[in-house]
Amino acid sequence: MGLGILSEGVVVAAGSGIAGPLPVLAEGVYNSGYDKAECINIYIEDIEWPWYLRRETWMPELRRDLFRDNWVVVATDVVLKPKDFPINKTGVGHPVGNNFCPFCEGHEDYTTRELAAFRKEGTRPDTPGWQVRTIPNKFSVFNLEGELSTETRGVFTRSNGLGQHEVIVETPQHGIEFHRFPVSRFELVYRMMQLRYNTLAKDQRLKYIQIYKNRGLFAGASLEHSHSQIIALPMVPAHQQGVPRYYRENQACLLCSMLKEEEEALNRIVYETEHFVVLCPYASRFSYEAWIIPRRHTEHYGEITREELKNLAEVSTIFFRAMVDLLDNTSYNIVINTAPVNVPYQGGYHWYMEVTPRLIVSNGIELATGYHVNPVSPEIAAEFLRNKLSKV
Numbered sequence: 001m002g003l004g005i006l007s008e009g010v011v012v013a014a015g016s017g018i019a020g021p022l023p024v025l026a027e028g029v030y031n032s033g034y035d036k037a038e039c040i041n042i043y044i045e046d047i048e049w050p051w052y053l054r055r056e057t058w059m060p061e062l063r064r065d066l067f068r069d070n071w072v073v074v075a076t077d078v079v080l081k082p083k084d085f086p087i088n089k090t091g092v093g094h095p096v097g098n099n100f101c102p103f104c105e106g107h108e109d110y111t112t113r114e115l116a117a118f119r120k121e122g123t124r125p126d127t128p129g130w131q132v133r134t135i136p137n138k139f140s141v142f143n144l145e146g147e148l149s150t151e152t153r154g155v156f157t158r159s160n161g162l163g164q165h166e167v168i169v170e171t172p173q174h175g176i177e178f179h180r181f182p183v184s185r186f187e188l189v190y191r192m193m194q195l196r197y198n199t200l201a202k203d204q205r206l207k208y209i210q211i212y213k214n215r216g217l218f219a220g221a222s223l224e225h226s227h228s229q230i231i232a233l234p235m236v237p238a239h240q241q242g243v244p245r246y247y248r249e250n251q252a253c254l255l256c257s258m259l260k261e262e263e264e265a266l267n268r269i270v271y272e273t274e275h276f277v278v279l280c281p282y283a284s285r286f287s288y289e290a291w292i293i294p295r296r297h298t299e300h301y302g303e304i305t306r307e308e309l310k311n312l313a314e315v316s317t318i319f320f321r322a323m324v325d326l327l328d329n330t331s332y333n334i335v336i337n338t339a340p341v342n343v344p345y346q347g348g349y350h351w352y353m354e355v356t357p358r359l360i361v362s363n364g365i366e367l368a369t370g371y372h373v374n375p376v377s378p379e380i381a382a383e384f385l386r387n388k389l390s391k392v
Helices: 182-200 244-252 256-266 306-327 364-369 380-389
Strands: 004-005 008-015 060-063 070-075 114-119 130-136 150-153 156-160 164-168 208-215 227-235 269-272 276-279 291-294 329-336 352-358 372-374
Touching: 114 182, 130 182, 130 352, 182 208, 182 227, 182 306, 244 256, 256 276, 269 306, 269 380, 276 306, 291 306, 306 352, 306 380, 364 372
Parallel strands: 008 372
Antiparallel strands: 004 008, 060 070, 060 156, 114 130, 130 164, 150 156, 164 227, 208 227, 208 329, 269 276, 276 291, 291 352, 329 352
C-alpha cells in the first residue's frame, strides 16, 4: 500500500481496497416557488418560555484560537460530568437509545416551540399532524439576541454567542432512518432546509448558515430519532478558504473546474443524473467520503430549484441506502457547504453536500497536523460504491 500526501493535506492509501394532505404557506413568509396550498410556516415570537427553556440560562461564548486561527464554541455555564458523555471507558452503547424520545409525534410539549412545519391542514403548531418540523435547539449555545460583541484581553479574545441553532425533525415516526426515506420524505426535508436557510439569511447579523446531520453515535448524534440541524453564525468559518483563493487566482469556480476534470477521468465518479454528480473527491479525508454536487453553478443552497430539489431527493434515495448497506450500517455525517451571507461578495462559491462515513476514530497525527490519513483511496471507494449502486 502506497501513501501520498496531496495538496490539501490528506494522506491517501493509493493501493488499498478496504470495502466495507400536503402542507399551506403562511402569507408573505416564503417566496421560493411553492404554492400556498403546499406548506405551512408558523413563526412563534415573544413567547414566555418556562425557566428551563429560557436561553438566558445558558452563557455561550465564542473563543478565538490563535494557534489554529479559528473559533471554538464554549458553553461556559453548562457542566457535563464524565458520566454524561455518550462514549465512556467501558462501552460504546448509545445511552439514549431506549429512553423517552421528545421528537416523536405526540410529544410536542416536550420540545421548544415550533418555528416552522409542514403539517396537515387544520392542525395547530406544536400538536400532532406534522410531517417535518423545525424547533430551536433546546441546548443551543447560541442566542439570536442583540449584536455581536467582541472583547480582547491580552492574547485572549472572546465573543458573545450570537447566532441561531435549530433542529429539523425529519419524520414524526421513531425508528425511520434517513437513508431509508422514500423520495417524498427527502423532498420535504430538503424543502424545509431551504425554507429555514432563506429565512435565516435575511438576518443581517448572520454571516454563515451551516446545515448538517449526525447519524449514529460515532457521528455525534445524541438522539436516535432522525433529525438534522442548522447553525447560523455571526462570522464566516475558515474551512473553505481555498474556494475564494482559487477564484481570485483563476477567475473560475473551483468546483466547476473539478467537475470538468472528474468527468474526463471518470474513475472517482459514483453516480450521475441530469442535475447532480456524486463522486469521491480526489483528496478524500475519510474512507468512502462522497460529495453530491449540483451541475448548475449555484452559490447558495437556498437557490436550489424545485426540479433540482426533486432530483436531489431521488439521488439521495439511491445513494444513501447503498452507502449504508455497503458499509455495514455505518454512522455518518452530512454537511451542506455553501456561500457566506450578508458579507461583501466573493466569487467562486458553489454549494454541495458532503457525506462522511465515520468508520474509524481520528488519531493523534490527524489532530496534531491536520493531515488526515485515509486508508481507502477514493478511486477504490468509488468503484465499490458504483458496484453497490448498480444492485440497488
